[in-house]
């Protein structure tokens with residue numbers, strides 16, 4: 001697979017929904033995380049090495065988002081620097097400002113008991129389980145376990161080396177390079193070379209067994225507690241067919257592999273990470289009761305993970321596409337067609353308050369179910385306007401033109417216009433920029 005390397009779009013301002021997260025003055029190009037995790041005391045010790053690039057201005061200080069860990073050592077370009085750490089910000093002051101366009105490295109050594117970030121959507125980031133841990137960071141949980149430039153547009157490659165007690169399996173983003181057991185601990189080294197947003201980096205630790213559900217062309221593996229393996233064999237049996245369908249519809253799978261982790265505990269919703277998704281024990285019932293969610297999480301690998309929002313205002317480009325992928329899987333696998341799903345979603349939304357503006361829902365509504373439903377609906381309405389051929393060509397071109405890059409709603413509407421002979425301005429205005437629900441024609 002040829003990964004087109006697109007540099008992140010220069011951003012001049014902070015994310016309007018999370019103005020205190022991220023620093024637009026520099027870019028992290030690669031994270032190397034060396035972690036040691038002990039599940040029983042929930043103790044994490046780590047070293048993070050970041051390879052970075054300054055922007056167009058000299059940089060007098062480097063600001064990272066990072067939770068309340070005990071920090072023992074901080075280096076910039078191999079030299080110790082002055083630093084402060086308060087209110088979730090680690091601020092480093094090199095002896096001299098870093099030159100514009102200069103490459104530099106940051107190294108942070110730390111330890112502590114990781115705790116999730118509390119938010120209006122529940123807990124985010126590193127979370128201790130009964131027996132292990134998970135990481136699900138969308139949108140702002142990443143600083144709960146490593147120092148980062150926490151904004152979705154700042155994508156980087158990741159290498160992670162995680163040591164844990166040997167009975168535990170450790171699953172992280174990308175390909176497993178090595179697994180080495182010494183005494184009672186095992187070190188797992190993973191590499192994710194594709195540009196990855198900080199919220200999509202993850203580590204999962206648990207007493208999991210491994211179930212390979214496809215050897216190729218995209219290797220697909222499920223990690224689950226022994227008691228759930230039988231149900232997983234049945235519940236994820238359609239995932240290889242979903243993968244083939246989505247490759248047909250959206251173009252090549254963007255990463256080297258796909259892993260699913262099923263935790264031993266219940267989760268509110270499954271969550272996507274780069275090349276990986278996490279499901280709760282409650283999403284596996286041996287009857288494929290959550291199959292639409294299997295499709296939803298897989299679709300995020302294209303829409304959200306490869307094609308990533310430039311900032312969180314554009315979240316419908318993640319969730320609307322993943323929702324529509326659910327409907328497409330249903331349609332193509334002998335279930336209800338997308339038109340029937342759209343009609344049901346439309347009836348449901350009609351009965352609810354119509355104050356949600358898809359292209360800028362505001363922070364408090366960014367995970368509102370109406371955003372998911374209306375996001376799927378606008379795509380279905382567009383399918384009706386463009387016709388089958390141009391609509392699916394647009395879907396595929398969207399995934400291809402912005403592969404491993406970041407996007408805005410305006411990028412989508414302008415690409416859609418290229419696939420339409422009639423002006424789409426009025427169509428997009430009523431679907432994306434106005435709260436009132438348009439009729440579904």
Ligand SMILES: [Zn+2]
Pocket residue numbers: 296300318319322
């Ligand atoms: Zn989703």
